[in-house]
Amino acid sequence: MVWTQDTYDELVDMTKDVMVDLAQIICNNMDLGKSIDQDLDLLEYACNLYNGLKYGVLIYQDEHFDYLNEQVMILRTRCRKYLNV
Amino acid sequence: MSTLTIAIEESSDATYAKLYDRTDWDSWDETKILTVDLTVTYDSTDYTLELYDSGGGIDLLGIDDASVYTNLCGTSVNSYYEIDPNLILDVGGDPLNASYFPDGYYEFKLDVTSTMAGDATLTTTNTEGFLAEAYCKSSQLPHLLDLNDFDAHESRLQRALISMLDAAVRAGELGEYTAFDTIVTKINAFFSARELTDCW
Numbered sequence: 671m672v673w674t675q676d677t678y679d680e681l682v683d684m685t686k687d688v689m690v691d692l693a694q695i696i697c698n699n700m701d702l703g704k705s706i707d708q709d710l711d712l713l714e715y716a717c718n719l720y721n722g723l724k725y726g727v728l729i730y731q732d733e734h735f736d737y738l739n740e741q742v743m744i745l746r747t748r749c750r751k752y753l754n755v
Numbered sequence: 756m757s758t759l760t761i762a763i764e765e766s767s768d769a770t771y772a773k774l775y776d777r778t779d780w781d782s783w784d785e786t787k788i789l790t791v792d793l794t795v796t797y798d799s800t801d802y803t804l805e806l807y808d809s810g811g812g813i814d815l816l817g818i819d820d821a822s823v824y825t826n827l828c829g830t831s832v833n834s835y836y837e838i839d840p841n842l843i844l845d846v847g848g849d850p851l852n853a854s855y856f857p858d859g860y861y862e863f864k865l866d867v868t869s870t871m872a873g874d875a876t877l878t879t880t881n882t883e884g885f886l887a888e889a890y891c892k893s894s895q896l897p898h899l900l901d902l903n904d905f906d907a908h909e910s911r912l913q914r915a916l917i918s919m920l921d922a923a924v925r926a927g928e929l930g931e932y933t934a935f936d937t938i939v940t941k942i943n944a945f946f947s948a949r950e951l952t953d954c955w
Contacts, residue, residue: 686929693926694934713915
């Protein structure tokens with residue numbers, strides 16, 4: 671797709687949302703004494719995606735943002751499933 | 756002119772916060788700016804700073820220097836004003852802090868009165884999670900590496916903490932106070948259990 675400032679900003683906010691959701695899932699699992707391994711991997715992955723977005727602006731390419739968007743959507747779906755949203 | 760848009764960024768030592776003006780002013784005309792006021796809300800208290808008053812001789816932003824400025828903060832979108840926590844005062848005249856921004860959740864509201872939009876007051880609010888001290892503390896975490904006795908569990912928890920710090924900052928930016936508070940509470944408990952030294 672053709673990315674604009676608005677759609678880019680939307681994707682950045684969505685990525686931030688995913689990071690916050692994953693961190694809260696980790697807090698919750700810590701409280702419950704459950705493993706945080708998988709969610710930590712995913713949170714670190716989300717942090718990498720955020721950096722990819724932040725610094726990707728410097729080499730603005732639609733394909734790059736398409737790729738990041740796809741990954742963020744996968745994470746968001748997983749978070750929503752966990753949080754039952 | 757498009758919407759008044761600002762960005763706030765805490766310095767790594769928390770001694771100031773950078774205020775950027777990202778507004779698309781079309782054709783900048785400093786003579787049409789009347790007042791610029793900043794309100795910072797921290798821990799349920801409002802702190803204010805008068806940044807500019809064309810009639811009152813206040814010009815902390817330096818925008819009267821018409822020959823070079825292109826927005827409220829300087830010559831480019833990357834120009835910024837350093838907000839000093841010692842200059843923003845509550846109603847009693849006490850500063851937010853004498854030397855640094857304490858870690859926490861902040862709201863920054865900028866009010867600009869201008870004749871550009873029919874004497875309208877332009878207002879924008881940014882929320883931020885400031886965690887410079889927590890980041891500083893986290894730098895003390897890694898233990899002396901012993902390859903024969905590597906504590907993978909502790910290392911994993913430390914990695915979790917760093918990522919959660921990043922997530923807390925994002926929660927602040929999104930204005931999600933409850934999430935910010937939840938994550939920071941967990942981070943502080945982690946620090947407390949490890950007896951780290953305060954950075955400032």
